Amino acid sequence: MRINDIIIKETPDFVILNKPAGLLTIPDRHDNQLQSLQGLLRKHYGQIFTVHRLDKDTSGLILFAKNEEAHKYYSQLFEGRNVKKFYQGLVNGQLIPATGSVDEPIMEHPVVKGKMVTNRKGKNALTDYEVVESFGLYSLVKLQIHTGRTHQIRVHMKHLGHPIAVDELYGTNAPVFLSAIKKNYKLGKRTEEERPLLSRLALHAWQLHFKDQQGEEHIVEAPLPKDIQAVVTQLRKNSGQSSELVL
Incomplete structure (x- = not known):
């Protein structure tokens, strides 16, 4: 690289x-x-x-x-907290309501090393979310974190019952396959085994908003990576949604 x-x-x-x-x-x-x-x-x-x-x-x-x-x-x-941090992620299922905030303190798991949990004894943590597109199996969500706790978005989405897709720690590590999205999916004649569309955590740090030392404002953006975008494209194709993503 x-x-x-x-x-x-x-x-x-x-x-x-x-x-x-x-x-x-x-x-x-x-x-x-x-x-x-x-x-x-x-x-x-x-x-x-x-x-x-x-x-x-x-x-x-x-x-x-x-x-x-x-x-x-x-x-x-x-x-x-003078930097605005926006993420995009695919979560499991349909988030209802489609916009909201999770204001739940986070602390280290008392038993499992490297894992975090929501707990009133933890440090304050605030995440805003907004569903951009909903596809039934998954929802594409825009998220803003106002605090920077370890695994904050992942823990808060689990708290809502809609963990980030392919999150081994807080949900399931099951990859996303086209066969789970597309009806009547068939392997190609020369293909022995289906390859996943996505086999890693479906979370992407999308935008940063901040002022530099000279007071100039910056809004920096990184588009969705190819693997997450491939899932979104297939979800749109196979759920009757083909609208462009507007954020």
Whole structure:
């Protein structure tokens, strides 16, 4: 993977990239042989500063600072909730009502390491959601997080009973197959086994809204990746919906 291929926006102070799903943001503490975006950026730039993180299996926008002054500024911007963060995701089933907020504190699971749960003893967490398109089996949802808790969107969607598609930790890791979407689906004559349309967490960091150190406003966007878009396209085709996605 070439860093230049995933850069969305760059200035002397920051670089915003479209992180692929499956790539760590920072090195794994227990296995430093695993590739991380931070490691790739250090090879590319020499010096780089981590400001925030995305889960390994979440794709989309992530900002790194290129100097210490920018690191301090953008870290405070994110921590002070002065960055608007929008995601898109496919959730299981139909969300009713189609718009709403989840205001549920989140804490670490008392038994399962690396898992989070909603609990009144946890840290406050607020997520807004809006259904963009509903297809019965799945819904395409726009989400805004006002806090930055670990696995926040995934935990809050599970709390609503509509976990993110292909979420092994909070839902099911079952991939999305065309045969589950298309009626009378048949394998091609030369195809022995159906390949999934989507086999990773269906969550994408879509937009960042913020002001830089000079006060200039930035709205940065990364379109849905091909695998999630392929599922949405097939859902539209096979549920009678063919309208363009408007957000």
